[in-house]
Amino acid sequence: MTDKSDPTTTRRGFIKAGIAAGGAAAAGAAQAGEPDPLITEVQDWASYTGDGVDATPYGMPIEYESDVVRRNVEWLTADTISSINFTPIHALDGTITPQGCAFERHHSGAIELRKEDYRLMINGLVDKPLIFTYEDLERFPRTNKVYFCECAANTGMEWAGAQLNGAQFTHGMIHNMEYSGVSLRTLLEEAGLGAAGDLKDKWVYVEGADASSNGRSIPMEKALDDVLVAFKANGEALRMEHGYPVRLVVPGWEGNMWVKWLRRIEVTNQAIESREETSKYTDTLEDGTSRKWTWEMDAKSVVTSPSPQSPIPHGAGPLVITGLAWSGRGSITGVDVSIDGGKNWQEARLAQPGDDKALTRFYLDINWDGSEMLLQSRAKDSTGYVQPTKAQLRDVRGLNSIYHNNCIQTWWVKESGEAENVEVS
Amino acid sequence: MTDKSDPTTTRRGFIKAGIAAGGAAAAGAAQAGEPDPLITEVQDWASYTGDGVDATPYGMPIEYESDVVRRNVEWLTADTISSINFTPIHALDGTITPQGCAFERHHSGAIELRKEDYRLMINGLVDKPLIFTYEDLERFPRTNKVYFCECAANTGMEWAGAQLNGAQFTHGMIHNMEYSGVSLRTLLEEAGLGAAGDLKDKWVYVEGADASSNGRSIPMEKALDDVLVAFKANGEALRMEHGYPVRLVVPGWEGNMWVKWLRRIEVTNQAIESREETSKYTDTLEDGTSRKWTWEMDAKSVVTSPSPQSPIPHGAGPLVITGLAWSGRGSITGVDVSIDGGKNWQEARLAQPGDDKALTRFYLDINWDGSEMLLQSRAKDSTGYVQPTKAQLRDVRGLNSIYHNNCIQTWWVKESGEAENVEVS
Structure with a gap:
């Protein structure tokens, strides 16, 4: 409880400790002995009462999350009517x-x-x-x-x-x-x-x-x-x-x-x-x-982060790989993740046991070495079905299909942490 | 598929059939032989394309649901800051x-x-x-x-x-x-x-x-x-x-x-x-x-409909009684419902098996005879605990408490279908 005697100084000390331990440099972090503007100027929330919260209208996401919305693809849907x-x-x-x-x-x-x-x-x-x-x-x-x-x-x-x-x-x-x-x-x-x-x-x-x-x-x-x-x-x-x-x-x-x-x-x-x-x-x-009559949605999965819209914001070290898996024929029993384009697979952790005909969240916690990855996920369902590669699907279905593409997706994650949609042979 | 030959006439026929079967009179339903304005004037949605849907901003509830929002109680919280x-x-x-x-x-x-x-x-x-x-x-x-x-x-x-x-x-x-x-x-x-x-x-x-x-x-x-x-x-x-x-x-x-x-x-x-x-x-x-240190939330339940803000809009006959149950000590194993102020109890149906420290939805489907009810629900949890009456709670805790009131709630449902918050002895 010593930090209560001189909170400003002590907190600054801990911020430095945190930086050293976590390896994540805070932008504009102060040098020892200088007032940290993050603390003295930004983190002033306790010095005033916040905004009142009106019961109505409907509670909206905070402004900083305004990019987390549905989006369309212009060339795909030129008209908002269809x-x-x-x-x-x-x-x-x-x-x-x-x-x-x-x-x-x-x-x-x-x-x-x-x-x-x-x-x-x-x-x-x-x-x-x-x-x-x-x-x-x-x-x-x-x-x-x-x-x-x-x-x-x-x-x-x-x-x-x-x-x-x-x-x-x-x-x-x-x-x-x-x-x-x-x-x-x-x-x-x-x-x-x-x-x-x-x-x-x-x-x-x-x-x-x-x-x-x-x-x-x-x-x-x-x-x-x-x-x-x-x-x-x-x-x-x-x-x-x-x-x-x-x-x-x-x-x-x-x-x-x-x-x-x-x-x-x-x-x-x-x-x-x-x-x-x-x-x-x-x-x-x-x-x-x-x-025709291909009603059931085959087992499928995708890594949602990292991915092209969700690059890795930090360098090498601990990294959470996460995604979604589902099957129209039952529940997800397992998801494998590959970081080398399908050569080797590791079993991901399911956040909860697979639920019938519902999404399942999976995680794989790795220590990223900072080199590029070909990131894939592969779902398995309660019927024993295993999500196929794109090549396997094409062998059966050719190249004319549009619907029911449940193939394994590949993200090329670069050393910079940015990712791209790619195909692997 | 006979209804396709003359949809207007045939649909009107079925609306009458529905009224006869369901017992719910549609306001302004037409007499036989007269054009039904519901069909000819209101239900014209297939004759034009609807509104386009913008991807952004965030999708909001439809205007007709604008009353389904959080609300406060003026005398309880005079200031929006607290x-x-x-x-x-x-x-x-x-x-x-x-x-x-x-x-x-x-x-x-x-x-x-x-x-x-x-x-x-x-x-x-x-x-x-x-x-x-x-x-x-x-x-x-x-x-x-x-x-x-x-x-x-x-x-x-x-x-x-x-x-x-x-x-x-x-x-x-x-x-x-x-x-x-x-x-x-x-x-x-x-x-x-x-x-x-x-x-x-x-x-x-x-x-x-x-x-x-x-x-x-x-x-x-x-x-x-x-x-x-x-x-x-x-x-x-x-x-x-x-x-x-x-x-x-x-x-x-x-x-x-x-x-x-x-x-x-x-x-x-x-x-x-x-x-x-x-x-x-x-x-x-x-x-x-x-x-003090009364951290755990005791097992509790409430009928959400019918209730004072959700009166019965129809007369006697099939009625869905529904509500929520929960326990901070584990999962809900059962909910009983009484329509006579706790004299007799019927076991409600849980929509899904009780989930640890999460809400459970319950339903009781009855054939309401149209007479007044004293509606109550009583939760049971995985520790064997049974939700108490208000009298039982007061015996132990007196009248000075504010927090941790998990007693059985009573709604007085009148013949009109309207409901009021009441106490039963």
């Missing part, structure tokens, strides 16, 4: 994505619905066609679970080579939120599925209230499994751009099936073969044929 | 609290620190006093976990009787976020605890950089257990009012120990007996003596 805004995953930690910076993709703009005007129709092969108001939905038993939502086109620009310089742009069409809503099974059973006969070969066709409608067919087996009609994400109402007031949550399956502004669910005896599941969201192979 | 802003728990679902509406309590305003100016000192009985920059902290191994943070004064106004009419005000000094940071143990070990000798009777004294400093003593056993030096909440940087850029996270313990703008950690051989742990945050008993 656009993509990417999650700043390079700047986040943990697994939850705040709604305010959670990626969103819209095909015909974002529409504005009031809860009072909202209706959800269930029709087709049901015993009793129904229309639910928002208030009706709130009267059914609810469920809660964290799920990731990934656009099928995430990493799609990378098929042809390293294109986009930043994890936000290569892997940021993903978010991970805690959803509250009603099981789709509950609503289908309310309408009655007797009229549908044998459910094995039945489908539901789901569409949104916006001009794109973004209609998609979902096999009945999935519809009765874990699909949610959701009205809250991370506890709050959905943002307008995420489908306020109601969207579909299709755990583990590609994001375009998570229909926003959900207005209709039709039980059918076949897939509708809509535009969104024929001309789009199929994977064209080398021979010109296309894979 | 104030409390309560979480709108009555309007949220799930368990995660978004930072933008997560409760905050400050004693000397909220101060504005840049990461570059931030320093954390560890001194006292350590081998090597250290000062860490923000960047230094990012180089240590990180951990991630969801924890609740509850102010010791939460529900404190209710000792003397039912005072505040709304779950936001009676129980809203709580939030639940996923924290990312460095274990305090890691930093203490970096400074070296050899100088402290036997750690059994040692303490750490933690203080913030604001004028209140809000210093608190924490036993070494807890400091070396699960305490975090955190810099992210729900993936993002902390909000200014939550202690940007670094706060302490003391899982399960009262919120005032979660020091914001954390600047110093001193290893001591005794508790400092600061203002915040003597004249404040102690519980005065009937005989005038005070309990």
